[in-house]
Amino acid sequence: MKGPLDGIKIVELAGMGALPYGSLRLADMGAEVIRVERIGDVPEDKLERPHNFWDRGRRSIAVNLKDPRGVETVLRLVEKADAFLESFRPGVVERLGLGPEVLLQRNPRVVVGRLTGWGQDGPLAHSAGHSLNYEAITGVTNAIGPRDGTPSPPLTLLGDFAGGGLHLAYGVVCALLEAQRSGKGQVVDAAMVDGVMALAMTFYSMHQMGLHQPQRGTNLFDGGAPFYNVYETADGKHVSIGPIEPHFYALLLDKIGLDPADLPDQNDQSQWPELRQRLAAALRTKTRDEWCEILEGSDACFAPVLDFGEAMQYPHNTARGVFLSTGDTPEMIPTPRLSRTPGNPDRSPKYPGADTDAVLTENGFSRDEIEQLRAAAAIA
Numbered sequence: 001m002k003g004p005l006d007g008i009k010i011v012e013l014a015g016m017g018a019l020p021y022g023s024l025r026l027a028d029m030g031a032e033v034i035r036v037e038r039i040g041d042v043p044e045d046k047l048e049r050p051h052n053f054w055d056r057g058r059r060s061i062a063v064n065l066k067d068p069r070g071v072e073t074v075l076r077l078v079e080k081a082d083a084f085l086e087s088f089r090p091g092v093v094e095r096l097g098l099g100p101e102v103l104l105q106r107n108p109r110v111v112v113g114r115l116t117g118w119g120q121d122g123p124l125a126h127s128a129g130h131s132l133n134y135e136a137i138t139g140v141t142n143a144i145g146p147r148d149g150t151p152s153p154p155l156t157l158l159g160d161f162a163g164g165g166l167h168l169a170y171g172v173v174c175a176l177l178e179a180q181r182s183g184k185g186q187v188v189d190a191a192m193v194d195g196v197m198a199l200a201m202t203f204y205s206m207h208q209m210g211l212h213q214p215q216r217g218t219n220l221f222d223g224g225a226p227f228y229n230v231y232e233t234a235d236g237k238h239v240s241i242g243p244i245e246p247h248f249y250a251l252l253l254d255k256i257g258l259d260p261a262d263l264p265d266q267n268d269q270s271q272w273p274e275l276r277q278r279l280a281a282a283l284r285t286k287t288r289d290e291w292c293e294i295l296e297g298s299d300a301c302f303a304p305v306l307d308f309g310e311a312m313q314y315p316h317n318t319a320r321g322v323f324l325s326t327g328d329t330p331e332m333i334p335t336p337r338l339s340r341t342p343g344n345p346d347r348s349p350k351y352p353g354a355d356t357d358a359v360l361t362e363n364g365f366s367r368d369e370i371e372q373l374r375a376a377a378a379i380a
Contacts, residue, residue, distance in 0.1 A: 003030025003334065003343030008082045008176065011036060011074065012058065013065075013098070014352075015087035017131075017156065018164030018192065019115050020054045023085055025169040027057035028334035029343045034081075034359055036074055037352035039064040042380040048350040053331050057346040061360065062353025062380030069378035071097045077363055079107050082179075083172050087115040090125050100187045110185040111175040115168045117159070119191035131159030134192040139207075140200050147217025147224070163195025218269075220244075226276035227252075227266060230305055237288035238305035239295075241279070252300040256282045256291075353380040 008031040012023045020035075027033045035058045042062045043049070064070040075098070078084055084103055086093050093099050100112045117134040118124040132153050135141045145152035168190035175188050197204070206212035211219075218224040227249055228242045243249040246266065253260050256279075263278055264271030283291065288304050295302035306314055312323055312330065323330035324345065334343040349355055356379055360370050373379045 001344045002341055003028065004338060004341045005173075005343075006030035006341070008032065009080060010034070010083045010085060010172075011077050011081045012084075013074075013086040013088070013093070014038065014041075015115070018160040019085060019087035019168070020165075021161050022113075022115060022165030022168040022172075022190075023058060024054045024056065025166060026172065028345050029338075030341070033058040034077060034355075035060045035349075036065075036077075037062045037380075039070070039353070039377070039380050042353040043351050046351060046354075049352075056331065056348045058348065059355035059359055060349035060352050061356040063356075064378050065096050065098075067376065067378045068097070069373055069376055073360070073365075073373060073379060074098060075102070075106050076365070077359075078103050078110055080363055081107065081110055082176060083111040083113060085113040085115070085168070085172070090116065090120045104185055108185060109179050109183060111172055111179060111188060112185065113168050113172045113175075113188045113190060115164060115190045115192075117164075117192045119193060120189045131156040131164070131192065134159040134163070135196050138193060138196045138200060139204075140196055142214070143203065143212075143216060143222055145216050147215065151216070158196050158199065159192045162199055163197075164190070164192040167192070167195030167198070224269075224272065226272050226279050229276070229279075231280050231283040233286060233288040233291060234284055235287040235289075239283060239288055239291050240303050240305055241283075241301060243301040248299050248301050251298065252295075252302070255294055255298065255300055258282055356380050 005026060008026070010023065010026060010031050010033045012019070012033055012035045014020075014035050014037045023033050023035070037060055039062045063073055065074070084098075086098070100114075103110055103112055114120060116125070117129045117131075118127065132141070135154060135158050140158060141151050141154065143151075144154050168188065171188040171190050175186050179185055203212055207214075213219055216222055220228060223229055225244075228244060230238050230240050232238055241252060243252045249266055250260060253263070258278065264275045266275070286294075291302070292304055296304075311317060317323070322332060324333055331345065334345055357370060360373075360379070361367075365373075370379070
């Protein structure tokens with residue numbers, strides 16, 4: 001079924017991690033994404049390669065961007081595109097001849113999405129880094145981890161994927177909507193640092209109001225509050241509880257067998273260590289599955305803590321059809337879910353550059369032009 005971005009054409013210079021995640025979100029919603037791979041990445045055997053989930057739904061061409069004819073090939077694609085995506089350090093695409101000024105001259109309506117860690121300017125803009133580094137200067141990494149221990153890396157969910165790829169996709173869609181009204185493209189500067197800070201906006205506000213302290217493990221949402229926390233069960237597994245509201249909290253206590261009259265007040269922070277010990281002792285008396293039988297589906301604000309494999313088999317997730325059953329490996333459905341145009345994930349290219357001839361032909365290249373480019377090693 002077609003998605004809401006059906007009819008949108010996007011050219012993507014192949015990158016790692018955050019960029020393909022961002023273009024995945026666009027492709028899943030129906031955009032036609034043409035990924036430009038390096039010519040050296042085309043396998044000699046032309047056999048199908050396994051792919052990551054985030055590689056699906058985009059066709060692939062292979063171009064030599066060190067050859068002016070390869071660059072011109074990409075520019076011809078951009079002339080018919082709605083957006084162009086890249087994730088190189090600032091200045092790299094300009095040196096290739098694919099900078100925003102050149103692209104907008106060739107196609108004044110094109111949206112140029114630029115994804116970096118540090119941003120297009122600033123003292124760190126030209127420095128190497130990875131998701132953890134970009135997260136670190138936002139205050140978020142310092143806020144995650146045990147009270148008396150070292151801050152914990154938050155996987156790459158915040159920097160690469162939420163603050164990076166998803167942030168880019170959001171900016172590109174906003175610019176595409178505006179271009180439909182104005183007829184003009186523009187540049188989207190999506191920095192992972194900016195994206196992570198935007199995600200943490202509520203906590204910046206809480207910090208300024210004195211509602212979130214710098215010390216980890218002392219606040220409502222960082223493990224400081226006993227009633228918003230993770231606890232070990234009798235079998236060494238874990239459960240989460242989060243009944244912030246008094247009536248939900250009262251229900252939890254009733255179901256786990258604790259009398260509120262025998263406990264410190266829920267919101268007395270000076271008594272939180274004692275309350276945490278009492279909750280921990282109670283929750284350690286049964287296994288995770290036993291607590292699921294007692295608490296799941298109630299308003300006690302409870303859920304078991306699962307690993308990735310368990311999450312794929314969890315009844316709520318399977319009932320909602322989160323994972324597609326096509327192919328050898330289950331893949332996630334496009335989200336969020338749209339009622340009328342939900343999108344339909346397509347398969348990935350068999351290998352980098354597999355769609356070179358088909359894509360170029362569809363975009364007005366003649367057979368002779370394609371053969372001349374191939375003979376000159378400008379395309380795969």
